[in-house]
Amino acid sequence: MSGDNSYEPVYSDRELGMDRRISRRDFLDGMAVAAGALVAGGALSGCAAGKYGGIHNEVVNPPDGWKYAGTGDPAYPPAMQGLRGSTNPAMQIPHKLRDGVFWSGDQKINASGEHYDLVVVGAGISGLSSAYFFHQQNPNAKILVLDNHDDFGGHARRNEFHPDGKLLIGYGGSQSIEDPTVWSPNAKKLLADLGIEVKKFDKYYDQDFNKRWKLNDSVFMTRDMFPNDYLAVMKDDTLTAESLKSSGMSPAAQAAYLQLQDKPGDYMPGLSDAEKKLKLVDLTYRNYLRDYAKMPEEVLNFMQTFTSDEWGFGIDAFGAIDSWASEYPGFEGLKLDNSKPYKYCGPTIQIQWDADDPYIYHFPDGNNGICKLIIGQLIPGTGAPRTMDEEPLAKIDYSKLDVAGNAVRLRLNSPCVRVQHEGGNIGSKTVNVDFYRNGKVYRCTAGNVVMACYNTMVPYLMQDLPQQQKEGLFYGTKLPIIYAMVQLRNWRAWEQLKIYHTRFTSGDWCVAELDYPVSMGGYEFSKDPDQPILVHMIRMATAPGYENPRGGIGPGRRELFARPFERYERTLRDQLARLLGAGGFDPAKDIQGITVNRWGHGYALEYGRPWATFWPDGPLPSVIGRQPYGRVTIANSDSQNRAYADAAIDAAWRAVQELEGKPSAEQQAVPVP
Structure with missing residues (x-):
């Protein structure tokens, strides 16, 4: 995704509803970055992060002050909206420490009298x-x-909305208990100690929701890469000639992509299994598609964001060896042995090699549910849940x-x-x-x-x-990400277009999707397209154009913190309007609440080839x-x-x-x- 301010909305502010109030809306800015200001030299002996990370070269200077932390009642943070996640107050002291200025004044140390x-x-x-x-x-x-x-909760953050008195629960970061069958014995035991029985999600997660409403995956092909905005709706989670024929992608590029997806050839003829794998170790996914599969530029652009939401950066930095192991398009014709983990694949891919768990182990507030259950075990009198079924409706008293x-x-x-x-x-x-x-x-x-x-x-x-x-x-250094939760008046437009998820080929946001259909412990997911719902949107802020993703972290993070909430809101509204307009969606009246969870230090950076040569x-x-x-x-x-x-x-x-x-x-x- 773009790591700069290049996104230009298609619709006017009036059409987007920027002049209308949403629940607890606020236009106070996020942190702005003062261009050209260098880190205070010498203040942190031996802590020149720029030498090793190459990303800390500007001092944060928020002209609007450090107090803005979103809107709503600070006594109950989950229901606050606006710009959340790593808020300005949360970042102030860490950034002063980073910039070498915190201890420059007369900082008196006050004894708290506490020993732990x-x-x-x-x-x-x-x-x-x-x-x-x-x-x-x-x-x-x-x-x-x-x-x-x-x-x-760190990134495992709960987001709440209350349209017309109805509780909607979302998540601002860590989503799900992924592939629990391959978790370590100690991690599994923690879940068991907390009373989390993952098999209960077989019932709590409505696994027939998309099938019942005939909703599909999709790709939104954006007008800056193709002749016009176009929604390509998949069939059985796969793009077809029918779904691409009116897209504006050239016939040759359509044929090339469908060949890559459905019946890829052996793009490394004459090499053994071991030789092919070693070749992939030294390639990014984009380089493999360009240099070996011979995909045209249109296809490379179409696929740039293919890896963004899962890994934090695009195919220009994600490794070909991990793309093969993840069964991404283009590798079946190589006929590589996948009977056991390959040593050069990333750690998570190796851990999850034989896992086949459905992606359903999800509390309504994501992995904040794990955090609340831990608090329920450790701190009495907070209102924290003692069982997984109590978790969704349990309300923490933060004063306790x-x-x-x-x-x-x-x-x-x-x-x-x-x-x-x-x-x-x-x-x-x-x-x-x-x-x-x-x-x-x-x-x-x-x-x-x-x-x-x-x-x-x-x-x-x-x-x-x-x-x-x-x-x-x-x-x-962690990858910068933004998770937004958008509360909609209804999801009729999604039902009309027959989609539940889309990947944008470019733009500010790489994904928009309906929230996961989980009902448990007295909490009920939306049952009808005319009922309110939450939409999850993802922006991976790592700047593109770097084969080593670490190169894009600094530019992406600085741009992330420089943005006011208003800009996040504008591009979010615009992309939803472009995606859903044909289904009757009106961003001015259908968007009722927005929480932008901004994580300058988001995903832990997983080691992977070709860039992590030490792995x-x-x-x-x-x-x-x-x-x-x-x-x-x-x-x-x-x-x-x-x-x-x-x-x-x-x-x-x-x-x-x-x-x-x-x-x-x-x-x-x-x-x-």
């Missing part, structure tokens, strides 16, 4: 799982979980998350600013944890710390880490970066270089085991000077 057996930095799935595992092994432990956001006297406390709006062993001595039994709250820096002490935050932030919080470890942590033999930056340091260990999905809930849970388990003095074999094998 464990402090966890980060309240996402990995952080909450760390607290859970530690508490399970140490039932009398006192635990504090800190987070810079106003809501828990951080209560003195509770064994486990969750403290939001409290970014960690420094973690250091007492006296700077790695052998100390005490770790000082400084955090920022209500304009002041406070210090608590801990016997142990798990850093479950973005791993690229860890070197700013722990400046005494070994240099090699800092470099490993910086390398894991799989190593040394792996994630393994170097996550080594224990004294009484501090490192979790988060970053440390597993996989953007999945099970990876976040596995990281938590490993980090807690390391605190308990049980080092892994890999830890012993990776020296860190």
